Amino acid sequence: MKFRAVREGLLLIALAALPAIGEGLYLRDKVSWQSSIPPSELVTVDQAKAWGDGTIWVDARSDEEFANDHVPGAFSLNEDHWNELLLQFLPNWSPDKKVVVYCSAESCNAARDVAKRLGDEARLKDIFILQGGWEEWVKKNRREVE
Amino acid sequence: MKIFWRILDVLVGGIFIYAGALKALDPVQFANMIDNYKTLPWFVGVRLAFYLPWLEIVCGLTVIFQFLYRGGLSILTALIAVFIGATVAAEMRGLDITCGCFGHASQHWSFPQHMVFDLAILIALVLLWSRPKLLHQRQAIHLHNDKKD
Numbered sequence: 001m002k003f004r005a006v007r008e009g010l011l012l013i014a015l016a017a018l019p020a021i022g023e024g025l026y027l028r029d030k031v032s033w034q035s036s037i038p039p040s041e042l043v044t045v046d047q048a049k050a051w052g053d054g055t056i057w058v059d060a061r062s063d064e065e066f067a068n069d070h071v072p073g074a075f076s077l078n079e080d081h082w083n084e085l086l087l088q089f090l091p092n093w094s095p096d097k098k099v100v101v102y103c104s105a106e107s108c109n110a111a112r113d114v115a116k117r118l119g120d121e122a123r124l125k126d127i128f129i130l131q132g133g134w135e136e137w138v139k140k141n142r143r144e145v146e
Numbered sequence: 147m148k149i150f151w152r153i154l155d156v157l158v159g160g161i162f163i164y165a166g167a168l169k170a171l172d173p174v175q176f177a178n179m180i181d182n183y184k185t186l187p188w189f190v191g192v193r194l195a196f197y198l199p200w201l202e203i204v205c206g207l208t209v210i211f212q213f214l215y216r217g218g219l220s221i222l223t224a225l226i227a228v229f230i231g232a233t234v235a236a237e238m239r240g241l242d243i244t245c246g247c248f249g250h251a252s253q254h255w256s257f258p259q260h261m262v263f264d265l266a267i268l269i270a271l272v273l274l275w276s277r278p279k280l281l282h283q284r285q286a287i288h289l290h291n292d293k294k295d
Contacts, residue, residue, distance in 0.1 A: 008214040031177075
């Protein structure tokens, strides 16, 4: 009796995969499969650096991590002290500049959340998220120094 | 008594079909809801968001049409147990989440509302599991009474 339920369950698991794969294929171009951030909102370290002075770096990591090390010239803006840090950040923003938000790695949600709040609450435009996050920035910089 | 079990079958199966269909219509939104639990990496969550709604629909249909019935019940019981576990874990971690079980409809449900609803479904599933046993017991009582007479 128990084995029958297991057999049937396995069959159903396989059956459900068929429409799921079909829907996935149908929407494959509209979904960001590797990251919750759409590719159009991601920026690489090289691209962001190429913007030069037109880039405002925003560090979405914790105060401690920011104090430890950060991208030169970056502003700390995390959700722990949002109002206070946003007030410090806003006077440095101008419409011709691109905002690049990063957190510890591409998979962390802090950069996505901060970028979303900057767009929704502060109504800023041209907000990007650093692909690979702080780890990628460190990796690239180390390579350049070597 | 038979009608009671059929109604329970249709009710439980229907709930999962409805919940699955809402999520299958907008898998990206469901992926974001899974992501809010902060337990799975995005690339896993987004694939689950495409798969789980269809699993709910398929299993809901098996419960209604009583085809591969026990397999369907097993999976639905496992799913609801996972949903309850994930909701409790998120509450304990202080995450402000919407379970996403019923798409937009459940967006403003509180934690106790989620729990009551999920536990009610779990109880209904456990009842459906015990149906053959209960029927068997009833038949045995009838036989016993007939023999006495």
